[in-house]
Structures are given as C-alpha cells and as structure tokens.
Amino acid sequence: MKPVVSVRDLTVSFHGERTVHAVNGVSLEVRQGEVLGLLGESGSGKSVTMRALMRLLPRKRTRIAGSIEVDGRDVLAMKDDELSAMRGKVVSMIFQEPALALDPVYTIGAQIAESVVRHEGKSMAEGRERALEMLERVRIPSPKRRLDAYPHEMSGGMRQRAMIALALACKPKILLADEPTTALDATVQIQILLLLRELQAEMGMSVIFVTHDLGVAVEICDRVSVMYAGKVAETGTLANLVRDPRHPYAQGLLSSTVLGARRGERLTTIPGAPPSLSQPPQACSFEPRCRFAVASCAIQRPPEVDLGERRMARCIFAEKTASEKIASLQPTPA
Amino acid sequence: MxxxxxxxxxxxxxxxxxxxxxxxxxxxxxxxxxxxxxxxxxxxxxxxxxxxxxxxxxxxxxxxxxxxxxxxxxxxxxxxxxxxxxxxxxxxxxxxxxxxxxxxxxxxxxxxxxxxxxxxxxxxxxxxxxxxxxxxxxxxxxxxxxxxxxxxxxxxxxxxxxxxxxxxxxxxxxxxxxxxxxxxxxxxxxxxxxxxxxxxxxxxxxxxxxxxxxxxxxxxxxxxxxxxxxDRVLVMYLGEVVEIGPVDEMWANPRHPYTAALLASMPTLDPDARTQEAPLAGDPPNPIDPPAGCRFHTRCPFAEEICASTRPRLSTVDTAHAVSCLMYEPGSGHSRATGTRALQFEVVS
CATH class of the missing domain: 3.40.50.300 (P-loop containing nucleotide triphosphate hydrolases)
Structure with missing residues (x-):
C-alpha cells in the first residue's frame, strides 16, 4: 500500500541570531485512513515537522533538506500557487489555539464558505450551505445562528469545533492536528477527541496528531512515533509502544508517568534535560541521559533497527525489552 | 537563619x-x-x-x-x-x-x-x-x-x-x-x-x-x-466547592456527578479500553452568569426541577468526605435523595 504521506530524512534548521537544528533526519510514513501520533516533549521537533509538511516555516531563515511527499507529490518542489491549492484541499491543519488560527474579523460561516469557494469553485451561497452542514457535523449547538458568530463570541470548546469544521470543509485527505486539545478542559478535551475519532473514521482521512500527552495518544492514534531531539526515537503501533517500548527514552517516558504510581513513592525519572540543538547531533542524542549507554553511544549515531511489522527503534539495544535491558545492567552471578 | x-x-x-x-x-x-x-x-x-x-x-x-x-x-x-x-x-x-x-x-x-x-x-x-x-x-x-x-x-x-x-x-x-x-x-x-x-x-x-x-x-x-x-482533594465548579474528601475514596467512589464526570473524562492508558462516550456535553458555563440553584444542573445527567431552584449545601457524607448535591440531602425534594451512600456511576478510567 502506497503511503499518503512519506517523509524521508527530513532536516530542518533555523538560522539567524543563533542556529537551531530542530529536525535532524526524520522519516515518517502514513497510510490511507491511518492516525499517526507524534509524541514528544517541547523542542523535540514535532511541530516543526508538521509545519514543514505544510511549508509554513519562514523561508528566509529556514533550511530544509530531505524529501516530503504528500499524496504522491513533492511538497518541497511546489511553487506558491501549488502550495495554496494544496493547503486546505489536500492537507488541512488544526492548532492548539483556535483563537489565533481563526480570523477575528470574519464570521465563522464566511471563513468556511471562503475556503469552499476558493478550492471547489462553488458560489458563496453554496459555500454557506456547506458551512452549515459542517457546523452540524461537528455538533455546534444552534448551527444556523453560529454561522454569523465571530470567533470571540464562542467558548473555547466551540471555537475548536469551528476550527475543525473549517479544516474539514473541503474534505482533505490528510489532517495535521497540532496539540488541538491541549488548551481545553478535561471534560471538553475528551469530547473533541471523540469527535475527531468519529470524523476520521467517517471520512477515511489520514491524520498526524501531535501531542505530548500519552493518554491523548492512546485515545486517538493507531501508530505512534516518539520524537526526541529532532529525531524519531521509536515508531510502532500504539499497543507495541505502551506495552513493550524498546527505546530507552520511550521506556523512561512510560515509567515516569504518575499514572499507576503509588502516592508518596518516588517516581522513576529520566535524569537531566534534553540537549541544546545548536549543533547537529553526531552521536546518540539521548546518550547523556541514558542508563544503558555504552562507550560507542557517545561516538556514533545509533542505527534505525527494524523490528518488523513497521516497527523501528533507533538504539543499538532495540532488540531488548525494558526488563532485559535492566537485567543486563546487573553483574551476572559467577 | x-x-x-x-x-x-x-x-x-x-x-x-x-x-x-x-x-x-x-x-x-x-x-x-x-x-x-x-x-x-x-x-x-x-x-x-x-x-x-x-x-x-x-x-x-x-x-x-x-x-x-x-x-x-x-x-x-x-x-x-x-x-x-x-x-x-x-x-x-x-x-x-x-x-x-x-x-x-x-x-x-x-x-x-x-x-x-x-x-x-x-x-x-x-x-x-x-x-x-x-x-x-x-x-x-x-x-x-x-x-x-x-x-x-x-x-x-x-x-x-x-x-x-x-x-x-x-x-x-x-x-x-x-x-x-x-x-x-x-x-x-x-x-x-x-x-x-x-x-x-x-x-x-x-x-x-x-x-x-x-x-x-x-x-x-x-x-x-x-x-x-x-492526601485529600477539593473539587471546584464555577466558584463553589462541590466535593472534598480523601483522594483514594474519591477516586473509588466519587459522590458528586461532576467529580464522576471529571474522572471519567481522563484519557485512558489502555489501548484496549478507549473512552467510548464523553461523560459531559458542552463547555462549562460562563462564571459571569452562573446557573441558579445547583450550578452544575445544566450539565448534570441526574438534574431534576428542584436542582434549578435550590442551592445545595456542602454536607458531610462520611468522615472527612463532604459533597454539595441535593441527591445527598435527605428531604431535599430530589427523587434520588435517599441518604448519604454513594450513587453508582459508570466511571471509565
């Protein structure tokens, strides 16, 4: 099956007052109808990867290398008019802050209609009809009235629904979701996650869902790529990652969660902090924080170890499970 | 020093x-x-x-x-x-x-x-x-x-x-x-x-x-x-305390419908037990003009007419565990107001 999104060895660096190597060789693949989660902490390069997919990064200061293929077309070779034809039609994006993503001076109805007119050559009246249909679909109460509402007149959860309606108005093949539920309250977050899950299944879209929250990833993703310091540390199915993580960072992330930890007991933590990305990494970026590191980890880049079934971990010990790794640290009894 | x-x-x-x-x-x-x-x-x-x-x-x-x-x-x-x-x-x-x-x-x-x-x-x-x-x-x-x-x-x-x-x-x-x-x-x-x-x-x-x-x-x-x-948790909703109690007791036995909904809204960590239904619909109301009576009644699955007019009191249901809900006030007029025992909520977590 040919992937809908295929990213190969993507590197993104920003140059200006200081240089940041934000993405250092990311490869991703998303198939039709698949939800891929990008899980990582701030600065791990997940949002930059998403913006590169849409070519939303500031051109002057950004250097991009590698290849990005979306729906069979080379995104890095696209001209401006091809890009704007793609955005919203083939690939749409939703963000953490709908208040910033929506235009404050146009009504919700007008913004959705504009996108339909622009991409499908429909009339404004037809556009408004689609807008109403979309607002109903994302279950905004009294949708007719809301067509003429401005973004500031809506609550946070409602604005997020409106942004989803706008993003999906032209039935894109791919939805990029950049932490769309992070700013929402718990009872609203789960509503939006379930809505996205339902719309994804209905429309058969492919989704890349960026999150730092493992619980959110579990609710929505089929497969997950864990990112660290601008690289994919591990990729696999959600179940594989949660039950049998192979990269020491993924293992640490899962064991440092407060969920299931007993009150008053210390949490297992990953010591230290992520590296500064002012230099491109020459060795394993996780080595300074890794309890399993050996001498070679500090010298050469770890290989992408293929574990079968589209599963990969970038670590020389990827074949070993978490408990096998810990066992190998104990001196063997004579 | x-x-x-x-x-x-x-x-x-x-x-x-x-x-x-x-x-x-x-x-x-x-x-x-x-x-x-x-x-x-x-x-x-x-x-x-x-x-x-x-x-x-x-x-x-x-x-x-x-x-x-x-x-x-x-x-x-x-x-x-x-x-x-x-x-x-x-x-x-x-x-x-x-x-x-x-x-x-x-x-x-x-x-x-x-x-x-x-x-x-x-x-x-x-x-x-x-x-x-x-x-x-x-x-x-x-x-x-x-x-x-x-x-x-x-x-x-x-x-x-x-x-x-x-x-x-x-x-x-x-x-x-x-x-x-x-x-x-x-x-x-x-x-x-x-x-x-x-x-x-x-x-x-x-x-x-x-x-x-x-x-x-x-x-x-x-x-x-x-x-x-x-050790203990206090749950607030629109400027009021709806429930306060020991943490384990509250997680095992949430008394207030809002506490139960909040706990059930937490994403799971089990890929085989994804949440199937959102416990609450809609956003929390605006605190500028909170609903009369019980402030949660507009989103509460157990709300009755009485909830829209009568403000519940924070009352003790157990040592160190208090809840503000008419269902726990005997004689409040709510049809489920039978006493202080916990209601059965379906909590998916």
Whole structure:
C-alpha cells in the first residue's frame, strides 16, 4: 500500500541570531485512513515537522533538506500557487489555539464558505450551505445562528469545533492536528477527541496528531512515533509502544508517568534535560541521559533497527525489552 | 537563619481554616454597559490540616487560582475569614507575617523571577527584607540551591534566562522556602514542564515536604498528578466547592456527578479500553452568569426541577468526605435523595 504521506530524512534548521537544528533526519510514513501520533516533549521537533509538511516555516531563515511527499507529490518542489491549492484541499491543519488560527474579523460561516469557494469553485451561497452542514457535523449547538458568530463570541470548546469544521470543509485527505486539545478542559478535551475519532473514521482521512500527552495518544492514534531531539526515537503501533517500548527514552517516558504510581513513592525519572540543538547531533542524542549507554553511544549515531511489522527503534539495544535491558545492567552471578 | 514559626494549636488544629471566602470581580459596566460580576469564588469553606497535601482541581474559570491568591491576600477577599493555626489573618496576624509563613509557586517560572537579579539574589531577597544579615542570606540561598538539586557554584550567579524551565521552577521552589514557611501553595507549579522534568520536580516536592515538615495546597488541572501527590482533594465548579474528601475514596467512589464526570473524562492508558462516550456535553458555563440553584444542573445527567431552584449545601457524607448535591440531602425534594451512600456511576478510567 502506497503511503499518503512519506517523509524521508527530513532536516530542518533555523538560522539567524543563533542556529537551531530542530529536525535532524526524520522519516515518517502514513497510510490511507491511518492516525499517526507524534509524541514528544517541547523542542523535540514535532511541530516543526508538521509545519514543514505544510511549508509554513519562514523561508528566509529556514533550511530544509530531505524529501516530503504528500499524496504522491513533492511538497518541497511546489511553487506558491501549488502550495495554496494544496493547503486546505489536500492537507488541512488544526492548532492548539483556535483563537489565533481563526480570523477575528470574519464570521465563522464566511471563513468556511471562503475556503469552499476558493478550492471547489462553488458560489458563496453554496459555500454557506456547506458551512452549515459542517457546523452540524461537528455538533455546534444552534448551527444556523453560529454561522454569523465571530470567533470571540464562542467558548473555547466551540471555537475548536469551528476550527475543525473549517479544516474539514473541503474534505482533505490528510489532517495535521497540532496539540488541538491541549488548551481545553478535561471534560471538553475528551469530547473533541471523540469527535475527531468519529470524523476520521467517517471520512477515511489520514491524520498526524501531535501531542505530548500519552493518554491523548492512546485515545486517538493507531501508530505512534516518539520524537526526541529532532529525531524519531521509536515508531510502532500504539499497543507495541505502551506495552513493550524498546527505546530507552520511550521506556523512561512510560515509567515516569504518575499514572499507576503509588502516592508518596518516588517516581522513576529520566535524569537531566534534553540537549541544546545548536549543533547537529553526531552521536546518540539521548546518550547523556541514558542508563544503558555504552562507550560507542557517545561516538556514533545509533542505527534505525527494524523490528518488523513497521516497527523501528533507533538504539543499538532495540532488540531488548525494558526488563532485559535492566537485567543486563546487573553483574551476572559467577 | 530564620526559624520556622512554632506550632500553636497542636497537630489536631487545622493549619488553615477558611470560612465564607468570596471574591466577585466586576466586569464591563462602562458608560452604557450593564454592570456584571464574575463570581470567581463564592462563599467557600475548607480546612487544610497540618502536614497534608490538599489538591484543588477543577476546570478553567472554576476559581481555583483565585482561591490561592485569596489565601495569600494577593487580592483582597470580598468576604470571609482565613485563620492560620488559630490566628485570624488581619486582626491578629499581619499580612507581612502571613506571607512569611505561607509561600506560593506559580505556573510561569520565568515571569515569577526578576530578570535583573541573579538566582542567588532572588532567593536571598526575602530573608534580607526580613532582617537577615547579607552574609547569612547568601549562605541560606546557596544551601537551598543545593537542596533543590542545583549546584550553587554553577547556578548562584546565573540569571533566570540562562536556565531551563525545570531549573527555574526549582529556583522558585527554593525561593519559596527561603522564609521557612510552613505551607506552600503550588498553583499549577508543574503544569508547564515536560513530562520527564515534571516527574523530577514532583520527586523534589515530596522530598522537601518530608525534610521541612511542609503542608501543601496543590492546584492543578491534571488529575493524575493530583491523585499522585495529594492526601485529600477539593473539587471546584464555577466558584463553589462541590466535593472534598480523601483522594483514594474519591477516586473509588466519587459522590458528586461532576467529580464522576471529571474522572471519567481522563484519557485512558489502555489501548484496549478507549473512552467510548464523553461523560459531559458542552463547555462549562460562563462564571459571569452562573446557573441558579445547583450550578452544575445544566450539565448534570441526574438534574431534576428542584436542582434549578435550590442551592445545595456542602454536607458531610462520611468522615472527612463532604459533597454539595441535593441527591445527598435527605428531604431535599430530589427523587434520588435517599441518604448519604454513594450513587453508582459508570466511571471509565
């Protein structure tokens, strides 16, 4: 099956007052109808990867290398008019802050209609009809009235629904979701996650869902790529990652969660902090924080170890499970 | 070195006792606009026991941060009394003295530090103001840096912008401890940190609590973290306390329908047990014009006519467990008001 999104060895660096190597060789693949989660902490390069997919990064200061293929077309070779034809039609994006993503001076109805007119050559009246249909679909109460509402007149959860309606108005093949539920309250977050899950299944879209929250990833993703310091540390199915993580960072992330930890007991933590990305990494970026590191980890880049079934971990010990790794640290009894 | 204040009323007396605390913020009201108020905190009562960690949870706009600021008197309450270990704040306990005994750590680690002061100066500032000689204040700052896991020789002379978010939050915690308070209010103190750093800071908080004999009020929107660190939990909804009780009991047996819904809204970690239905529909109502009667009745699956007109009282259902819901007030007129036993909620977690 040919992937809908295929990213190969993507590197993104920003140059200006200081240089940041934000993405250092990311490869991703998303198939039709698949939800891929990008899980990582701030600065791990997940949002930059998403913006590169849409070519939303500031051109002057950004250097991009590698290849990005979306729906069979080379995104890095696209001209401006091809890009704007793609955005919203083939690939749409939703963000953490709908208040910033929506235009404050146009009504919700007008913004959705504009996108339909622009991409499908429909009339404004037809556009408004689609807008109403979309607002109903994302279950905004009294949708007719809301067509003429401005973004500031809506609550946070409602604005997020409106942004989803706008993003999906032209039935894109791919939805990029950049932490769309992070700013929402718990009872609203789960509503939006379930809505996205339902719309994804209905429309058969492919989704890349960026999150730092493992619980959110579990609710929505089929497969997950864990990112660290601008690289994919591990990729696999959600179940594989949660039950049998192979990269020491993924293992640490899962064991440092407060969920299931007993009150008053210390949490297992990953010591230290992520590296500064002012230099491109020459060795394993996780080595300074890794309890399993050996001498070679500090010298050469770890290989992408293929574990079968589209599963990969970038670590020389990827074949070993978490408990096998810990066992190998104990001196063997004579 | 500053001494921690002596215990007054013995271990059974609450460290903090809050009664009828209220804060309404006026909004709008310009030349033609209608005067309105945000009922941020509306007549709440609670106690904080010595040595415990009280978690406060609720969604944005429920008044949890306002409550913390009222406790510190960073904003003046409209009504209500705060009693610190037997001494009412105001008449017998000055604000200056209160803020020595009670300190606060905020979510934004950068905004909480003066960018022009070195880390050491930031920590030593409070003790100097309280009359500590310069040399002693500096020694104390360096000692505290050690206690929060930052090497003084590396960090003492740095400025806030040279530190990572996790390191800055450690500095804020050290500064909060510089006046040897007995209670620390942590307002979303770990919420902005990445998960791996969050775990480190939570461990630090647990160690410091033991070493300094502290009491915490821990405010967070993250229910998993609150469950992990708290002894008791207070749940707020639109400026009111809806439930307060021991954390394990509340998680196993949430009494208030809102608590049950909040717990059921937490994403699962089991790929085979994904949430199938959202426990609540819609957003929390605007605190400017909260619903009459029980404020939760507009979203409550058990709401009846009576709930729209009668305000429930916070009443004890079990030792140390109180809930504000007409279903637990016998004779309230709600058809399920049979007594104090827990209702059966379907909690998916």
């Amino acid at each position: 500053l001494e921690s204040t002596k215990d007054m009323g013995g271990p059974r007396q609450s460290l903090l006792s809050i009664k009828g605390l209220r804060k309404h913020f006026p909004v709008g009201g310009g030349l033609f606009g209608k005067k309105q108020v945000v009922r941020a905190v509306d007549d709440i009562d609670f106690e904080v026991a010595k040595g415990e960690t009280l978690g406060i949870v609720g969604e944005s706009g429920c008044g949890k941060s306002t409550t913390a600021r009222l406790l510190m008197h960073l904003i003046a309450p409209d009504a209500g009394t705060i009693v610190y270990d037997g001494e009412p704040v105001g008449p017998s306990l000055s604000l200056r003295e209160l803020r020595r005994r009670m300190q606060m750590v905020f979510q934004d680690s950068y905004a909480s530090l003066n960018p022009r002061l070195t880390i050491e100066d930031s920590i030593a500032f409070g003790p100097r103001v309280h009359g500590e000689p310069n040399q002693d204040a500096r020694a104390l700052a360096r000692d505290l840096l050690n206690r929060v896991g930052l090497k003084p020789e590396t960090f003492a002379n740095r400025y806030p912008h040279e530190l990572s978010g996790g390191q800055r939050q450690r500095v804020n915690i050290a500064r909060a401890l510089a006046l040897r308070p007995r209670i620390v209010l942590l307002d979303e103190a770990v919420s902005a940190l990445d998960k791996s750093v969050e775990a480190q800071v939570l461990n630090l908080l647990i160690d410091l609590k033991r070493d300094f004999g502290l009491t915490y009020v821990f405010i967070s929107h993250d229910l998993n973290v609150v469950r992990y660190i708290s």
